[in-house]
């Protein structure tokens with residue numbers, strides 16, 4: 728099965744995706760992680776994307792679509808994938824649908840993590856202060872949050888129209904969020 732985890736930065740998408748990956752053998756595909764890997768490996772693509780990412784802006788659709796296309800046929804995706812941080816535009820969503828349809832697959836569920844934006848900002852500010860990180864982190868975070876507010880308005884309706892979205896309370900404890908997600912996913916995964 729193929730799932731999309733949809734939620735703002737720092738909402739716990741990555742944590743929950745890893746739990747689901749371990750439980751069902753679904754592969755987490757995070758475009759943010761893939762981009763950070765490009766930067767860590769000092770590739771030309773990474774160098775090009777870094778400024779956009781540091782500024783909290785989206786990278787071009789073609790870049791992330793190609794990254795996903797390059798991973799989707801890997802054997803670790805045989806049981807399905809958990810898309811984390813992708814798609815972020817309607818063009819990406821359409822490209823993903825086409826990519827999956829060509830392979831006789833589809834998106835089964837879009838799980839939206841509902842969070843309180845103010846509480847999330849406060850959490851990130853607190854973490855930055857505790858870790859002695861610069862204000863840049865908080866500023867960038869707020870930009871990414873604004874980005875989320877705008878792109879979620881574009882992407883969520885696309886999946887709501889297809890009746891694929893289900894929401895979970897992302898402010899609950901990690902275990903509780905996992906339980907909510909499993910209640911949505913388990914009947915389809917087993």
Ligand code: AMP
Nearest residue numbers: 736758759780784785786791812813815
């Ligand atoms: P993330 O870790 O998913 O929050 O992604 C970190 C950054 O990578 C984002 O703020 C964007 O600059 C970029 N990025 C990741 N995924 C996408 C995507 N699907 N579309 C455009 N930009 C992305």
